[in-house]
Amino acid sequence: MVILVDDVSFGATELFGGPIATPNFKALSEHGATYNNFHVNALCAPSRASLLTGYNDHQVGFGTITEAAAPYPGYNTILPPAVTPVAAVLKAGGYSTAAFGKWHNTPYWQANPTGPYDLWPTGRWGFEHFYGFLAAADSQYYPRLYRDRTPVETPQTPEQGYHFTTDITNNAINWLHTHDALEHDKPFFLYYATGATHEPHQVPHQWIEKYKGKFDQGWDVLRQQIFDRQKALGVIPANAKLTPRPAGLPAWDSLDPDQKKLVAHQMEVYAGFAEQTDHEIGRLLATIREEGQADNTLVLEIFGDNGGSAEGGPLGHDAKNADGTIPSVKERLKIANALGNEHYLNHYAAAWAWALTAPFQGTKQDASHLGGTTDPLVVSWPAHYPQAQGLRSQFSHLVDIAPTLYEAAHITPPTTTNSVAQWPLEGTSLLYTLEQPAAPSRHHIQYFATNGNRSIYADGWWAGILAQQTWEGPNGSAYLTQGQHDTHNWELYKLDDDYSQATNLAERYPEKLKELQALFNKEARRNQVDPLRPGIAGLYPVGAASGQKVFTYRSGTSRIDQWHAPHLSGGHYTLEADVDVPTQGGEGVIFADGGLNGGVTLFAQNHHLVYQANSNGYTVGKIRSNSPLNAGKHHIVVSVEPANTATSGAPTPHAKNLGWLTSHKPTPGNVTITLDGKASNTVHFANVTVQTSEMLDIGQDLGSAVSTDYTAPAAFSGTVEKLVVTDLQ
Numbered sequence: 001m002v003i004l005v006d007d008v009s010f011g012a013t014e015l016f017g018g019p020i021a022t023p024n025f026k027a028l029s030e031h032g033a034t035y036n037n038f039h040v041n042a043l044c045a046p047s048r049a050s051l052l053t054g055y056n057d058h059q060v061g062f063g064t065i066t067e068a069a070a071p072y073p074g075y076n077t078i079l080p081p082a083v084t085p086v087a088a089v090l091k092a093g094g095y096s097t098a099a100f101g102k103w104h105n106t107p108y109w110q111a112n113p114t115g116p117y118d119l120w121p122t123g124r125w126g127f128e129h130f131y132g133f134l135a136a137a138d139s140q141y142y143p144r145l146y147r148d149r150t151p152v153e154t155p156q157t158p159e160q161g162y163h164f165t166t167d168i169t170n171n172a173i174n175w176l177h178t179h180d181a182l183e184h185d186k187p188f189f190l191y192y193a194t195g196a197t198h199e200p201h202q203v204p205h206q207w208i209e210k211y212k213g214k215f216d217q218g219w220d221v222l223r224q225q226i227f228d229r230q231k232a233l234g235v236i237p238a239n240a241k242l243t244p245r246p247a248g249l250p251a252w253d254s255l256d257p258d259q260k261k262l263v264a265h266q267m268e269v270y271a272g273f274a275e276q277t278d279h280e281i282g283r284l285l286a287t288i289r290e291e292g293q294a295d296n297t298l299v300l301e302i303f304g305d306n307g308g309s310a311e312g313g314p315l316g317h318d319a320k321n322a323d324g325t326i327p328s329v330k331e332r333l334k335i336a337n338a339l340g341n342e343h344y345l346n347h348y349a350a351a352w353a354w355a356l357t358a359p360f361q362g363t364k365q366d367a368s369h370l371g372g373t374t375d376p377l378v379v380s381w382p383a384h385y386p387q388a389q390g391l392r393s394q395f396s397h398l399v400d401i402a403p404t405l406y407e408a409a410h411i412t413p414p415t416t417t418n419s420v421a422q423w424p425l426e427g428t429s430l431l432y433t434l435e436q437p438a439a440p441s442r443h444h445i446q447y448f449a450t451n452g453n454r455s456i457y458a459d460g461w462w463a464g465i466l467a468q469q470t471w472e473g474p475n476g477s478a479y480l481t482q483g484q485h486d487t488h489n490w491e492l493y494k495l496d497d498d499y500s501q502a503t504n505l506a507e508r509y510p511e512k513l514k515e516l517q518a519l520f521n522k523e524a525r526r527n528q529v530d531p532l533r534p535g536i537a538g539l540y541p542v543g544a545a546s547g548q549k550v551f552t553y554r555s556g557t558s559r560i561d562q563w564h565a566p567h568l569s570g571g572h573y574t575l576e577a578d579v580d581v582p583t584q585g586g587e588g589v590i591f592a593d594g595g596l597n598g599g600v601t602l603f604a605q606n607h608h609l610v611y612q613a614n615s616n617g618y619t620v621g622k623i624r625s626n627s628p629l630n631a632g633k634h635h636i637v638v639s640v641e642p643a644n645t646a647t648s649g650a651p652t653p654h655a656k657n658l659g660w661l662t663s664h665k666p667t668p669g670n671v672t673i674t675l676d677g678k679a680s681n682t683v684h685f686a687n688v689t690v691q692t693s694e695m696l697d698i699g700q701d702l703g704s705a706v707s708t709d710y711t712a713p714a715a716f717s718g719t720v721e722k723l724v725v726t727d728l729q
Contacts, residue, residue, distance in 0.1 A: 001190045001288070002401065003301040004051065005277055006044060006102060006198040007364060009308030009356030010374050011223075012274060017230035018356060019214060019222065020274045024282030025378065028301055032380025033388045033434055036235050037441075039397040039457075040306055042365050042372035042450040044136060045077070045104040047305040047398055048193070052105065052125065053085050054402025054413075054425040056447070058527045063449065065136055066108050069539040074528035076539060077107045079124055081420045084413060086402045088126025090189045093411040098129040098175050100168040101193040106134050109540035112564045113151050122148050127191070131171045133164075138195060140164040140202035141342035142595060142703040144559070144695055151559035153702060153713075158342045163204065165196050169280040173287045180291045187409070192284060196277040197270060199309065200345040207272030208340050215267040218252030218260065219355035220245065226358040235391065236359060241502035243361045248469055249351045250314060258329045259315060262336060266316045266348035269340045295383040298408050300401060304375030308353030310363040310470040318346035322618035323666035323687060342704065343617060345597060345693075350471045359500040367450035368464030368491070370501055381408070385434040392433045394441035395457065399427030407431050447523040452533040456520035460496040463506075463516035465489065467533070490517065543567070549727045553591075553698040555720040560696040566725045568593060568600060568640070570667045570689035575602060575638040577723040579716070583631045588716035590636070591723055592701035594692035601706035602638060603714065604629050609673055611638050612707045613690050615666070619707075621685025627675045633721075637674040642667045642688055665689070698723055 013022040015029055016036070041047040041057050049055075049062035057063055058074035060083050069077040079085070087097040099121045106119050111134045117123045121130035133143045141158040145151065156162035172192055179188055196203075215222060223242070230236045245251065255263070281301070288294045319327050319335050326332075339346050353363045354371070362369030377396070381388070406413055407429040415422055428442040446457045448464070455464025466488040492506040492513045506513050524530060538545045544567040551566045566573065577590055586604040593599050600613050609625035644667070669688035673680045694703040697713075699720045705712040 001192065001297055001299045002051070003281055003284075003299065004048070004191075004193040004305055005303045006194055006196060006305055007309045008197055008274065008304030008375060009353055009363070010304070010360060010371065010376065011226040011230060011358040012308065012356040013278075013303055013376060015378075016235050016376050017226045017233055017358070019226065020271045021210075022275065022278040022303070024278050024285060025301060025303060025376075027282075028285065028299060028380050029378045030389065031382050032299070032378050032385075033390060033392045033437070034235070035377040035379070035392045035396060037393045037395050038302070038375060038377035039373050039395070039446065039448075040302070040304065040375050041398065042306050042367040042448060042453065044198070044305050046450065048105050050398040051302075051401050052087065052191070053079075053083055054399050054427055055083055055423065056399060056426050056527045058449065058529045059083075059423070059426070062105065063529065064451075064534065066104060066106065066111075067136060068536045069107060070534035070537045071539050072528070072531065072534050074530070075534045077105070079119055081418065082423045084417045084422055085125045086405060087189060087191070088124065089406065089411060089413045090409060091126050091128065092414070093409060094187065095409070096179055096183060096186055096188040097127045098172070098188070099127040099132070099191040099193070100130075100172040100175075101132045102195045102198070103130065103132055103134050103193070104136055107540065108563050109542045111135070112561050113559055115149070117149050120149060129175065132168055132193075133195065137198045137200070138164070139200060139342060139345075139693075139704070140195060142694065143195070144561070144703070165194050165277055165280045168192070168194070169283050172284055176287050176291065180293075189405070192281070194277050194280070197273050199311070199347040201266075201269045201273050201340065201347060202342065203269065203273040203276050203340045205340060207276045208269050209272075210275065211268040211271040214271065215264045216260070218264070219351040220252045223355040223358045226356070230359065237499045240359050240499040242359045243500050243502050245351070245354065246361065246469065248471055249354055252351075258333060262329055262333050263316055263349040263352070265336050265339065266312075266318075266346065267352045269346065270348045270352065272340065298381040298384075298405070299379070300404070301378045302375060303377075306364045307366065307372040307374070308356050308363050309347070310350035310353040312347035312349055313471055314350060316347055316349040318344045320616040322615045322620050324616060343596065361501055363470055365450055365453065365470045366466060367448040367453040368455045368466040372450070372453070373448050373455075379404075379430065379434065381434070388434040390437055392437060394430075394433050394439065395443050395446070396430055396433075396441070397427060397443060397446050399425070400430050400443060401427070403427050403429040404431055445519070445523065447520055447527065447529070449524065449529045449532065454520065454524075454532065456516050456523060457495075458516060458519055460494060461512065461516060462493045462495050462501065463513055463520065464491055492516070544727060551725040553720070553723045553725075555699040555716075558695070558697040558700060558702055562692055562695070565593060565692075565696040566727055568725070569691065570642060572641050572728040574640070574726045574728065575636070575723065576726070577602070577636040578633065578721040579636065579718050580633050580721060581629060581631050581718040584717070585631065586629050586716065586718045589697070589699065589701040589710065589714045590716050590720055591698060592706050593696040594690070594706050595694035595704035596706070597693035597704075598691040599693060599706040600690065601701060602636070603707065603710060604716065605709060609636060609675060610709070611671060611673055612709070613685055613688060614706050615687045615690040620687040620690065621669075621671060621683065623671050623673055623680060623683040625673045625675050626680045627678050629675065634676055639672045639674070640669055640688055642669040
């Protein structure tokens with residue numbers, strides 16, 4: 001069983017001196033070994049690719065996230081034929097395989113209901129069953145779920161208690177129970193990867209309440225408190241030093257009282273989110289205990305797929321105005337108690353990620369420092385290593401997980417798959433560390449590279465260069481484009497004597513630095529790292545990005561993802577629908593693109609048509625047909641025209657799907673509804689540049705509702721015989 005939590009700093013959990021209660025993670029450590037020198041890649045999809053294959057991220061095409069795939073071997077997010085993933089190897093070796101939760105390793109052009117499916121979890125990746133979402137992040141209350149290859153709806157609403165982490169745990173438990181009933185003697189491989197604690201930080205209020213007032217001391221004091229506990233617990237060396245707050249992050253005492261109140265509550269929300277995640281993992285672990293499988297199940301729990309995320313920027317983010325601007329702190333405080341619910345896609349302030357990363361420098365996306373590349377690992381296998389408790393400090397990495405599983409299962413990975421010679425694995429098994437706590441590390445060299453930030457480890461030495469801090473980039477993101485240059489200098493550390501990278505030795509040992517720079521260049525060439533900053537490109541244009549201008553739909557077509565849907569935001573387009581209204585009248589949704597945080601919808605209500613736009617949860621335009629929608633067949637035309645297409649804030653088709661990297665000026669526009677040739681009055685919409693937060697549906701509005709005028713799914717009582725969207729730009 002491999003358990004992976006998302007976006008957690010090294011010092012967040014109580015096991016590693018942090019302020020967040022994680023009793024189940026701690027309990028697991030009491031029956032296994034705790035690793036304080038375990039390394040991840042500095043970004044989520046690259047980490048998952050290494051974990052699930054045993055190869056370096058660029059080797060397998062995952063030098064970046066799937067949404068930012070670029071036309072280079074190290075960044076195309078296409079699994080090479082010379083690689084057989086872990087689940088496929090174990091399945092061939094007689095294991096049942098299942099994955100639950102966040103899956104971020106299917107190319108964006110395949111992530112749709114029609115496939116192709118070869119790079120889905122249940123394709124070449126080797127899992128027989130999958131339940132979860134495919135994207136970098138999703139709502140915890142309205143996730144875009146797939147069961148195997150079929151889009152499905154949540155079994156409950158938020159009001160009924162639905163939460164994604166609970167849902168995937170329920171499904172994983174059901175799978176384990178079924179497997180125990182039908183295949184008790186057959187071994188299994190279960191991969192459980194939460195969407196938590198990636199943004200949006202969404203969790204039921206009772207978990208947040210547990211941390212009320214716990215972070216009023218601020219991030220500077222919190223970081224010192226974590227460091228002191230780490231020393232007392234012995235999870236860091238006694239001679240480790242606490243690295244200082246970097247330039248660009250504000251001192252806690254520089255904030256005004258309202259800012260402190262807001263960001264302290266953001267941290268309360270995050271802490272509750274992380275503790276709830278640990279609780280759900282505890283339910284999963286309790287299941288194997290109940291089934292009598294706990295002692296003989298090898299469990300590896302990695303509490304973070306990269307360092308904590310500083311992508312929230314200096315004051316975090318939560319509410320937005322209808323035009324996309326950020327409200328004042330006083331206005332944000334008015335809604336602060338609602339953070340954690342389905343209405344806000346919130347994220348804490350960047351300095352909290354830094355504080356929780358104690359004692360290291362760096363956060364998520366920083367591949368040049370340990371804070372972006374180090375996370376807690378616990379390995380437990382009581383039946384085979386009953387005396388394996390305590391700390392392990394050997395250098396290790398995600399690529400070591402696959403060899404560990406193979407050695408435990410007594411399986412040799414194939415040398416040839418489908419007549420293609422397979423590359424040798426990059427890592428080394430960690431089982432030796434369970435028997436020999438003080439054994440020398442067998443992992444000698446490891447490079448790291450994310451968005452231009454890069455480093456190299458070699459037998460206790462570390463050299464790295466920071467291209468850009470996460471919070472320095474657009475909207476709190478360090479994504480760089482080709483041609484941008486490094487803004488920092490190379491650094492050098494001797495980790496054997498300097499656990500936290502507190503003393504830069506670059507000037508003292510210039511020859512050693514040159515040696516490691518040359519080694520990085522060698523590893524970069526070998527692993528397809530170049531170009532260091534590939535930029536963001538639509539590698540496989542689909543939908544509007546491919547130049548498609550006309551999209552035709554009919555009743556029953558639903559859950560069309562934004563990559564494959566028409567890109568309506570800020571554009572000049574028409575919707576033409578042929579509908580058949582029953583005798584009792586037409587009610588419900590004809591067309592919906594998006595959800596409660598943004599989108600557009602055409603629906604029938606009280607015998608009239610309504611077209612409505614929602615931007616960041618606000619209605620920014622609404623038009624009602626003059627003519628009634630009576631029984632019978634009708635032809636409907638909705639025309640949307642930006643007021644000034646020359647200066648429209650519409651994003652490019654590819655950038656639209658990377659909304660956290662882009663910002664767009666609101667674009668006003670004019671909308672007209674024509675019913676059977678009779679035009680309504682034209683209505684001015686304040687903004688036709690709206691970010692669609694969910695999927696496109698015909699004849700219903702699945703997920704959350706775009707409009708508060710109806711309750712999802714609000715299925716149309718008639719028939720949508722045909723609906724054509726035409727891009728007129």
